[in-house]
Amino acid sequence: MKVGKVYIVGAGPYMEDLITLKGLNAIKTADVIIYDRLINKNLLKLAKDDAIYIYCGKEPKKHVLSQDRIINLMIEYAKKGFNVVRLKGGDPYIFGRGAEEAEKLFENNIPFEIIPGVSSFYSALTFAGIPITYRKLAREFHVFTGHTCDDEELNWNIISKLDGTLIFLMSAENIESISQKLILHGKQPKTLAAAVINATTGRQKVISGYLEDFATGKFKNQIASPMVFVIGEVIKFRNKLSFYESLPLFGKRICITRPKSVSRNIKSLLFSLGADVVDGCCSKLVLHREEIDKILNSLPEYNILVFTSVNGVDSFFDYLIEKNIDVRDIKGDFAAIGKKTALSLQKRGFGVKYIPDEHSSDGLIKIFENEVDKSKKILTVQSKNAGDYLKNSLESLGFEVDTIFAYSMEFTKNPNDAVYDSDIYVFTSSGMFRHFIECYGTDMLFNKIVISIGEHTKKTLESFGIQSITCDEATDEGIVNKILEVVKNGV
Known part of the structure; x- marks a missing residue:
């Protein structure tokens, strides 16, 4: 082997x-x-x-x-x-x-x-607004472990006399002892010092003071692991260079429940605003090839193809490519629920004729009721989790409708303890919510901010006794804007 x-x-x-x-x-x-x-x-x-x-x-x-x-x-x-x-x-x-x-x-x-x-010895300082070196002030730096094997001692006599910036990793437990030994061996008690706790997370905290403050245990009750301890004059630049803590969503841990196939954009948006993003998705996409196979020979017959999600677009067309199907066999127009779904089709070279202003099945149904000839034959491509609501509604208007459930979102475990410690929870569908509570339960949701992407998801949450705030627009940008609004207003 x-x-x-x-x-x-x-x-x-x-x-x-x-x-x-x-x-x-x-x-x-x-x-x-x-x-x-x-x-x-x-x-x-x-x-x-x-x-x-x-x-x-x-x-x-x-x-x-x-x-x-x-x-x-x-x-x-x-x-x-x-x-x-x-x-x-x-x-x-x-x-x-x-x-x-x-x-x-x-x-x-x-x-x-x-x-x-990327090591925390410099990245923690960077995100705390502390440069590790600075021309003419700190031309060197020295990195040490805050705890050693078998209590082996560092040479404090040498360390205390070093120039530049001193950094101690894994030092939360020994921060008082480190500070005391540095002072004992000649380091000035009024030397600037800072503890950077939980660096680059939504729980980042920076405690600044003098070396003597840490030596006397002034901040003892605030110290926690993981932590980086830094000593040196470069700390004085923190008030000017602390970019991370000035971002609008800094300190907010936001749990999102989008599957990984479509979560990159919203994560990037939230990261750029300083949020700590927790992946709380307990769903995985399962492609149903047999469903798509049912309509491959009749593709040219459909006058309109309706896609309800980006996942539907990707599942459908990726499978056509896998089967070497010529997409030019598709003669009909395209309809999409949501701008992201439309954009996904456009990126594949398809124009989208019908995009409802209301990003929902009901919004699309209104367009078909008022603007589309009832003799048109329609194919809807959607998730198995969505059910027959769209198909039944269009048929009630007089359309001939075929539906394929090109994929489904199925439950998968996602053991992520950070989910329990989030400040804001975002649910992008009823199915995602059900999978989430199957994995994590509902207890943590009752005293936190909960955001629903639309009214249907909101009603599902309400059936479990959970109140939520609905986005004005069912897009990634709509979610982010609602989070910013909620945080700004202190809801």
């Missing part, structure tokens, strides 16, 4: 977009992902549907799996022919034990590759 390969991947500090493209590609093709506590769980959603996930749970002084067990798992799966991603926070070679793991792989003749990650 061919031996698989192990990729030891640095996932960066937390923010999903800070992983490298090479690391992202490794995740997308992995058969097995062995991941640590501090990685962004959204990254796991980018893997194959049949990928195996193994949680290491590395917390301070508490490991779900021992280091030896983690290494043995990598070796075992690789020997079975699987490609394995060992997903680690930050960079594997910066206080991450990546070299130890790679060494064991080498000794067991397992092919491996190291994919560097």
Whole structure:
């Protein structure tokens, strides 16, 4: 049997977009992902549907799996022919034990590759508005681990006399001791210092003061892990350079429930506004080839093809390409519910004749009732989850209608603890909501802001006793605008 390969991947500090493209590609093709506590769980959603996930749970002084067990798992799966991603926070070679793991792989003749990650020692400072160097002020920097193996001491006499910026990773537990030892060995008590907690997340917090403040435990009750401790005059630039904390959605953790195939745009919009986006989607797209097969020979007969979603467009036409069907066989006009659905068709070279202002089945039905010749033969391409409402409504108007359920959104588990700690929840369909509560329940929704994409979804939530705010426009932009409005008004 061919031996698989192990990729030891640095996932960066937390923010999903800070992983490298090479690391992202490794995740997308992995058969097995062995991941640590501090990685962004959204990254796991980018893997194959049949990928195996193994949680290491590395917390301070508490490991779900021992280091030896983690290494043995990598070796075992690789020997079975699987490609394995060992997903680690930050960079594997910066206080991450990546070299130890790679060494064991080498000794067991397992092919491996190291994919560097963005380290928190500088990215945490960047997102806190603290430059790690500054011309004429800090021409060097020094990075240390805040805790060492077997309580091995650092040389504080040397460290306290170093110029430039001092950075201590994994230092929450020992921050008082570190500060005391630096002062004891000659560092000025009034040296600027800052603790950056939960960097690049919606829970980022920066505590600034003097070294003596940390030495005396002034901020003791505010310190938490993960944390980066920084000491140096560069901290004074924070008031000018703190771009992240000035964004309108900074500090807001927003749980969205779009499937990964169509979530990239809304994630990007929310990221750009400073939000911490949590993937709460518990649905996966399943293509129903047999449904599309039913109408392949009769495609030229339809006068109008109706698409209700981007997923429908992609499922339908990707399958036609797979079957080598010539799309020029389609002679009819196109109708689309929603601007995004229309745009998806237009990107494939099709003009869209009917787009309702109201982005719903009812909006499309009104157009067909008032503007379309009832002799037209219609094909609707939609999700199995949508049911027969559109077909029955059009038939009641006198149209001949065929419907294919080109795909369905089916339940899949999405173990993401950050879902429970979100501030705002966004539901983009009734089906997505039902899958969500099957995985997570409803308890966390009653005292939080909940946003529904439209009236139908709103009514579904109300049937479970959950009140929600409805978007003015059923688009990604409409969702984002409603979130901004809600946050601004302090709802």
